Amino acid sequence: MIRIALKMLFGDRGKYVMLVSGITFATLLMVQGMSLFCGLMSWTYSTMRNVRVPIWVADPKVEQCNDNKPMRDTDITRVRSVEGVAWAVPLYQGISMARLVDGTSKMITLVGLDNNTLIGAPTRIIKGRLEDLRMPNTVILDDFGVERLSAGRSRPIGVGDVFEINDREARIVAICKSYRSFTGGPYVFTTYDRAVQYAPNQRKMLSFILAAPQPGLSEHEVAHRIAGQTGLASFTHQEFMWSTIMWYVKNTGIPINVGTIVIIGFLIGAAISGQTFYSFVLENTRHFAALRAMGASSGELCGMLIAQALLVGFIGFGTGLGLVSFMGNNLLRLGKVPFLMIWQIPVIVGVAVLVIVVISALIGIIRIVRLEPAIVFR
Amino acid sequence: MNSRGIHVQSVDKSFGRGQARTVVLKKTDFVAETGLLTMLVGPSGCGKTTLLSIIAGTLHADGGAIEVLGQRLDKMGANAVAKFRSRNLGFIFQQFNLIPTLTAAENVSVPLVIQGFGYRYAERKAREVLEWVGLEDHVNFLPAKMSGGQQQRVAIARALVHEPPIILCDEPTSSLDSENGQHVMTLLRKAATQKDRLVLVVTHDNRTYGFADHMSEMEDGKIFRTLTTHEEILRHHPPGS
Numbered sequence: 001m002i003r004i005a006l007k008m009l010f011g012d013r014g015k016y017v018m019l020v021s022g023i024t025f026a027t028l029l030m031v032q033g034m035s036l037f038c039g040l041m042s043w044t045y046s047t048m049r050n051v052r053v054p055i056w057v058a059d060p061k062v063e064q065c066n067d068n069k070p071m072r073d074t075d076i077t078r079v080r081s082v083e084g085v086a087w088a089v090p091l092y093q094g095i096s097m098a099r100l101v102d103g104t105s106k107m108i109t110l111v112g113l114d115n116n117t118l119i120g121a122p123t124r125i126i127k128g129r130l131e132d133l134r135m136p137n138t139v140i141l142d143d144f145g146v147e148r149l150s151a152g153r154s155r156p157i158g159v160g161d162v163f164e165i166n167d168r169e170a171r172i173v174a175i176c177k178s179y180r181s182f183t184g185g186p187y188v189f190t191t192y193d194r195a196v197q198y199a200p201n202q203r204k205m206l207s208f209i210l211a212a213p214q215p216g217l218s219e220h221e222v223a224h225r226i227a228g229q230t231g232l233a234s235f236t237h238q239e240f241m242w243s244t245i246m247w248y249v250k251n252t253g254i255p256i257n258v259g260t261i262v263i264i265g266f267l268i269g270a271a272i273s274g275q276t277f278y279s280f281v282l283e284n285t286r287h288f289a290a291l292r293a294m295g296a297s298s299g300e301l302c303g304m305l306i307a308q309a310l311l312v313g314f315i316g317f318g319t320g321l322g323l324v325s326f327m328g329n330n331l332l333r334l335g336k337v338p339f340l341m342i343w344q345i346p347v348i349v350g351v352a353v354l355v356i357v358v359i360s361a362l363i364g365i366i367r368i369v370r371l372e373p374a375i376v377f378r
Numbered sequence: 379m380n381s382r383g384i385h386v387q388s389v390d391k392s393f394g395r396g397q398a399r400t401v402v403l404k405k406t407d408f409v410a411e412t413g414l415l416t417m418l419v420g421p422s423g424c425g426k427t428t429l430l431s432i433i434a435g436t437l438h439a440d441g442g443a444i445e446v447l448g449q450r451l452d453k454m455g456a457n458a459v460a461k462f463r464s465r466n467l468g469f470i471f472q473q474f475n476l477i478p479t480l481t482a483a484e485n486v487s488v489p490l491v492i493q494g495f496g497y498r499y500a501e502r503k504a505r506e507v508l509e510w511v512g513l514e515d516h517v518n519f520l521p522a523k524m525s526g527g528q529q530q531r532v533a534i535a536r537a538l539v540h541e542p543p544i545i546l547c548d549e550p551t552s553s554l555d556s557e558n559g560q561h562v563m564t565l566l567r568k569a570a571t572q573k574d575r576l577v578l579v580v581t582h583d584n585r586t587y588g589f590a591d592h593m594s595e596m597e598d599g600k601i602f603r604t605l606t607t608h609e610e611i612l613r614h615h616p617p618g619s
């Protein structure tokens with residue numbers, strides 16, 4: 001019976017294509033929307049992905065890692081004195097303007113690392129040497145910065161080239177890979193002291209204190225101890241990441257915008273598929289009635305409809321997922337659009353598609369079960 | 379009662395309720411015997427299709443006894459009736475009702491598939507029966523690629539493939555021209571006499587009356603006369619009248 005059901009479906013090329021397209025489109029929109037959301041969210045804590053340390057300490061009012069409420073330099077000593085802290089170093093993070101040779105300016109995210117240890121320095125250096133950061137007026141630029149800051153040059157900016165940050169010379173000693181920042185500017189890494197000189201003068205400059213627990217102690221425990229003893233905000237990497245993500249979820253329109261895309265995808269998919277499937281069932285009512293007259297049970301007819309709907313869902317979902325992965329991996333990444341498809345997304349969307357498909361099949365089933373097989377004689 | 383054939387006793391059926399209620403069958407009796415081609419004839423709207431649907435178990439009677447092959451259909455549940463149909467009845471409809479996306483052979487194999495036979499066996503049987511109705515060259519044709527007469531022969535093959543003891547036909551020739559109608563009726567007669575089947579044909583089409591062994595005439599939901607010989611049938615319905 002299943003084979004007959006599938007032949008009925010495939011034979012109706014127009015409806016079949018319509019059904020599969022509906023599901024494909026719905027899958028596309030939903031996966032796309034959710035991946036965009038996850039992509040954007042992953043951008044919000046890029047600084048933390050670029051500067052990997054166990055514990056982040058900040059002003060008590062700070063909830064997320066792009067916030068800048070500077071602390072006093074003496075706070076570092078206070079953190080160091082907390083029992084169980086292996087080390088604590090300063091980090092500067094701020095938005096600055098880079099001046100290019102053609103006279104234009106570009107926004108950058110300036111990160112100042114501890115002068116002595118360079119803790120939190122980029123790990124993926126693709127050109128040049130990290131150690132050269134100890135020489136005067138030097139910076140490390142990320143690969144996105146190469147793209148952004150090359151304007152006015154005959155060849156892309158690289159190691160040895162010079163630009164200006166707030167009228168001060170910045171000489172590039174290395175190029176690294178980094179995660180894109182939410183604010184959109186490339187990352188420029190330098191030492192803490194130099195960052196303080198580059199940045200417009202303020203009374204306090206210490207954005208974060210980076211810390212680590214002593215061996216054998218948990219990050220969580222030490223982070224809490226720091227908060228308790230200093231009155232500063234103190235997070236483990238995980239805590240700060242989620243705090244950052246949740247801040248953007250609560251304080252921006254991103255979840256609503258993306259949620260709208262996802263819901264529209266679901267509704268469009270459900271509408272197209274439900275409608276098309278219903279008209280498929282309507283058009284085939286006579287044939288279902290004939291099968292019924294020939295002795296097929298209601299259960300078997302339902303099985304046929306479910307098989308048809310499931311197959312359509314499966315093919316549509318597969319096509320949609322394939323398309324969106326292809327787009328995500330190629331077009332979107334080229335255009336620097338946030339796109340992160342975590343494995344939960346296909347699972348969630350798969351369930352949503354299943355719901356659409358089951359609803360469609362149910363509409364058909366209600367129709368078929370009520371069917372008077374006697375209509376075949378009319 | 380005879381355990382073969384169809385015995386309908388005192389069946390009532392009406393549609394709608396209140397003002398819109400139409401009584402179609404009132405205390406209707408009807409009998410058809412195995413080995414014969416019985417025709418059920420009468421003016422449009424007199425209740426022929428209704429009676430046929432009740433015999434097929436696709437429509438519930440309001441009252442009365444319906445015995446088919448010794449089984450009381452009116453006392454069976456819906457699924458039992460469906461199962462009974464799949465084993466014992468073959469159907470031929472005016473509109474053919476072939477599934478347009480299945481080939482002739484696939485359409486013909488449907489009743490066997492419903493009974494749970496494998497596709498391969500079902501299609502082999504289907505080819506045999508298609509040969510019997512003279513369509514051996516059309517086994518892989520889709521219905522749309524066949525003439526009305528050919529489609530109706532496919533439908534006959536489908537009604538016969540599972541070798542049911544009873545074939546029920548509603549106006550099998552009225553969408554066909556005279557020649558194809560004669561061909562279809564010849565096949566149906568052959569099916570009745572060759573295999574000791576009961577063939578019940580509801581029809582309007584007086585061109586085919588000559589094929590009947592018995593003829594029940596219906597009016598206003600009642601069988602008012604049953605003709606049981608060719609001579610009688612010819613006397614009451616002379617060809618060309």
Ligand SMILES: Nc1ncnc2c1ncn2[C@@H]1O[C@H](COP(=O)(O)OP(=O)(O)OP(=O)(O)O)[C@@H](O)[C@H]1O
Pocket residue numbers: 393394400402420421422423424425426427428429582
């Ligand atoms: N489902 C239904 N609902 C309401 N009325 C019905 C229904 N089915 C049949 N009828 C009515 O019952 C009467 C008999 O119908 P039926 O189809 O049995 O006639 P028939 O003898 O087969 O006619 P024809 O030769 O035109 O096919 C008609 O008046 C018809 O309108």
Ligand SMILES: [Mg+2]
Pocket residue numbers: 426427428548
């Ligand atoms: Mg009728």
